[in-house]
Amino acid sequence: MNPAILVHGGCGPRSEADGDDQQSRAGALAAAKAGHAVLRGGGSAIDAVERACRVLEDDPAFNAGYGAVLNEDGVAELDASIMDGASLKAGAVAVVTTVKNPITAARRVMERTRHVLLVGAGAEAFAHEAGLPRIENQALVTEKARARFAAERLATHGTVGVVAVDVQGHVAAGTSTGGTSSKKRGRVGDSPLIGCGTYADDRLGAVSCTGVGEYIIRVTLARRVLELLDRGLSPQAAAEAGLAEVVRLGGEAGVILVTPQGELAWATSAERMSRAWVTRDNETGSAFWK
Ligand code: GLY
Secondary structure (H helix, E strand, O other), rough: OOOEEEEEEEEEOOOHHHHOOOHHHHHHHHHHHHHHHHHHHHOOOOHHHHHHHHHHOOOOOOOOOOOOOOOOOOOOOEEEEEEEEEOOEEEEEEOOOOOOOHHHHHHHHHHOOOOEEEHHHHHHHHHHHHOOOOOOHHHHHOHHHHHHHOOOOOOOOOOOEEEEEEEOOOEEEEEEEOHHHHHHHOOOOOOOOOOOOOOOOOOEEEEEEOOOOOHHHHHHHHHHHHHHHHHHOOHHHHHHHHHHHHHHHHOOEEEEEEEEOOOOOEEEEEEEOEEEEEEOOEEEEEEEEE
């Protein structure tokens, strides 16, 4: 079958601090194309998800990796998770401060430990032992993140995520974030929590979420969307119905979904959600506003 990939670069309200939507769209498109190149070459969905997430983490336009928002102490604390729909194996890290690509650390947890989630100093020690370079935390901090921290001190939700299906029909999902701006030290959102920010199951599909983690966690959004799909809703209807449960609690979120047949769907209750895709018909595109 033809592969397909869909990425998001976070959702949120319209804001001057978001900067140029062209930059966000271009970054999302570059990530989608990088992931699709992996798939086109016969690579696995999990390889494509990691590759595309790394592109997003390295791009300061997004709230993940380099350019992530800062916590209440002015520190970038990063979370990420990844899940393989073929095996239902998953890995995640949370509250890491010296790892530039947490998605790769999450994959190492999945592949090299008997655990799913490592946090804080233990996650960092493991990541460095697993070969990920140590980076000074302030080297992750951009001028934009500093300015946002100084000027706003408002909750900002933006996250990156990728869902993909490979030529064999296997699906995978990954999500990476700096969390919410000025969050409490040690705060963990939905992104590293399997079933909340990320889920993948070859029998149903793969989902990555963005938005306010405190709401997404309470409805276990990623898994919930796949449950709704399992009940017979279309991919689009399942994404929208899952999202409606977050909205009912007063939260704001966005979700992307791919099925093992290569159908793509997205939904958001926010004003913007940057996203980019390469469909199973090889159509490429990107968008920023809802
Ligand atoms: N959705 C990202 C977070 O709340 O941390």
